[in-house]
Amino acid sequence: MKKEISRKFCVAPMMGYTTPYARKLYRILSKNSFLFSEMIATKSLIYSKNRNNIIDNDLNNPVALQVGGSEIDELKKSSQIAINYNYDEINLNVGCPSKAVQKGSFGACLMQEKELVRNCIEAMQSDKIEATLKCRLGLGKNLNYEFFEEFIDEISKSGINIIYVHARNAILSGISPQANRMIPPLNYEYVKKIKIKYPQIKFILNGGIDHLDKAKFLLNEYDGIMVGRLIKNNPFILKDVDKKIFGEKNKSIDETIINNYFEYIKPKIGFESIFRLLSPLLSIFFSVPHSKIYKAKINDYMKDQKIGLIEDLLIKLINEKKLT
Template identity: 85%
Template structure:
């Protein structure tokens, strides 16, 4: 049975960041945010020996497993795996523009073939898990609402209930994946129009939401928002989400968050790379002013696997900058 889950505030899937470890930290900081895994290629999901480390869930629900793929049998298996690992949702990535992903015939290039995407969603659908889609507005430098509407119209035939829209086009050649998150212009209006047209589908708005006040005001028009880089750069933003977005009384979040997180990752040292274990916390050194001096020290400690010193340094930084 599928549970009724709020997707009012979602943390976007981000490769290299929304690892099982990051999700543990995010969940300590916010009880209600809806979380995503990184995109995982269906082949890795099915065949990788490292699968446990990639998709471990550890009851950080509500959470979606995002997959990249377009082979029907693999997608069916991916859905079963997501159920086995207690995910609430399986999501198909139709937004990643990278060359490697295009070569594997998945990601944003699938927007060229709406029938194939429809078949992919049907393959993921299973009565025990919600199958959803994350897509862009279209492809190339020109925005074209009719293209977007025809695409969604085809997908709507699957009975899909939730679609996340990164509200800009993907440009498949000539610019990097990173530039594909800034150069194609955002257009929230297309998402507004599409949600009015397809009232049975919940559209979650993504792209350029760079503070919680903006998220809150967009929630007056949209049923849900999805936020990526804001959280990547400073996960401590999440400590205000339950209060500001879900109107719950504020829980006390203090430096024990860091202790809890380090308790969780310490036994994983040696099994998982120290960078992956620390990556959810490292970006704050870039995003908070004057953090770079700390970053250099942390890098040295990481090389020598000095986890206790890293914890002390992080604690000092977080207290100094009043992040909790």
């Protein structure tokens, strides 16, 4: 049986950022946000010896495992792995424009192969977790609603319940993945229009949501929203999500956030890079004035793996700067 889960506020999959460690911090900061893993190629998921480190899900639910792939057998196996690791959802990436991903025949280039994408979703489906899709509006420089509609027409035949739309095209050559998140224009109207045609499918809007107030406003019209860079740049914004979006009590940044996080990462020291373990937390410095001395000290402690001292220093920072 699938669980009923809110996807009102989702934190987007981001390679290099939405690691198991970052997700732990996100979950400490927000109980209700729906989280995503980084995109993991199905081959790595199935064959990597390092699988536990890549997809560990220390009960940070609700959370989706995002995969990149287009081989039916691999997608079936990936779905079973997502179930075994207690994920709530498996999500297929049909939005990444990078050259490497195109070479592997997955990501945004699959928008040209709608029947294959439908088959992929069908292969991922089970009665235990949702099989969902994250896509763009289309490909190339020109927006074309018919193309988007025909793509969704085909995918909808799989019986899919949830589609995340990064509401801009992907341009497959000539610009970088980073530029692909800025140059192609956003068009939220296409998502609004397709929602009317398919009221049984939840469409989650993604792209350019750069403030919690904007997220809240958009929730009047969309089934859910997904934010990426806003959280990447400052995960501590998540401490306001349960209050602003879900109407719960205010949460301040306090020592327990730091303590809980360190409790999780301490046993992993020596098995994982200290930077990967600490980087989600280090954005606590975002917009904190005069924090240079702290940053320098933390750098030194990181070199020597002095984890206890880093924890003490971050707690001192919170108390001294009265971060709430």
